[in-house]
Structure formats: C-alpha cells, structure tokens
Amino acid sequence: MLTDQIGKLSQPSEFLFNIEHSNGGLISFPVGIPIKNSKNEIIVAIGVSGSSVENDHKVASAGIEKF
Template sequence: MHVTIAQAQKIVEASRAKAEALNTQMCIAVVDSGGNLKAFYRMDDAWVGSIDISHKKAKTALFFGMMTGQIGQLSQPNGPLYGIEHSNDGLITFPGGIPIVDDDGVMSGAVGVSGSTVENDHAVAEAGVRAVGQIELPEHPWRT
C-alpha cells in the first residue's frame, strides 16, 4: 500500500502549518512505500541544501522502518549501525524523518523534513505524520 496523494497533501499542509508556528522555513518531502517522491514542498527562503536532506530523511525512515533519530543513535561510533549513512546512496541519520504507519500497522511511506534545528525538524515531521497516521511503529529488532 502506498501513501495517497490526498494523504501526502495533508502531511505537507500539517507540516507547513507547524513550521509556520515555529517561525521557520522547511523543505518537506513525502515518499511512498517504494521510496519514490510523492509530494514535496519548499517554503519560501528554505535552504536549498534542505531539499536533498528532506528527501533522504524520508527515504531513510522508510528503508529501515524507524525514525531517523533512532537510526542516528544506533549509528554512533561503536554502535551496531555505525557507518550506515554511507549505504543506499547516502542516508540521513539525524531527526526529521518518520515512517507513515496506518492504524493497521502498515507502513505506506515516510515524511522527511529539513530546514531548522533537529528538534524543529522532528516536530514538523511528527505534525505531518499525525495528520494521517500514527507515530507508534511495529516492533523492530533494532529499536531500543
């Protein structure tokens, strides 16, 4: 199952509203369950570099079925996933990417946000995902 365009638009709108509430400019990327870009929104004055980062955060969250901040914790030196960011044509392992999981626990895509602090990036991504799904993810052996 893939995230629909209607869901992607809800995610973008909720994320944009949260970014405005935080008084920041963001790039917001939504990918489907295959990692393909479904929707993208770049707010006025958002950093150009955040275009690629937001898309990679979304793909990273999707590829591993967990929030990018969780992957970042596991990829620290001496961690079980150290160096993972060099795989898959480059991953982003700091907060701002969250899988989209429906009420049945099916992952249909992911959202990635970039343009501010990692705390703001995560909050904006979370607002988007909450507009269509849930944050709690199915059990995963790497999840701590």
C-alpha cells in the first residue's frame, strides 16, 4: 500500500492505532510508493523524506518513472 494510508489507518478507532509503539517505535512517512511487476506483486518500493510531502511525492514518482 502507499504509506500515506498508514497515517489514516493509525488514527484512533482505526485498525493500526498505536502502531508507532511497535518494534521499538515507528515513524510513518507519507511518501512510500510500492513498485509492482506484471503479476501485481510488490517487488520493491521507493520512499522519500526530506522536504514537503508534495515535493517528496514528486521525487518518488520521478524515480518510479525511471524504474
């Protein structure tokens, strides 16, 4: 899934609420984009963090286009 969905699912009353307390502490970043093969299987992902969500998404999307 796109990692921005984790933020939505980790809100109170959602399925992943309190996930940030697992595995010694997690931080979810909204710009992780999976790359799938022709069988719709995830083979790798590109994650970007360092600017605004919008800029990070542009960078990740550019990486996927080059893949």
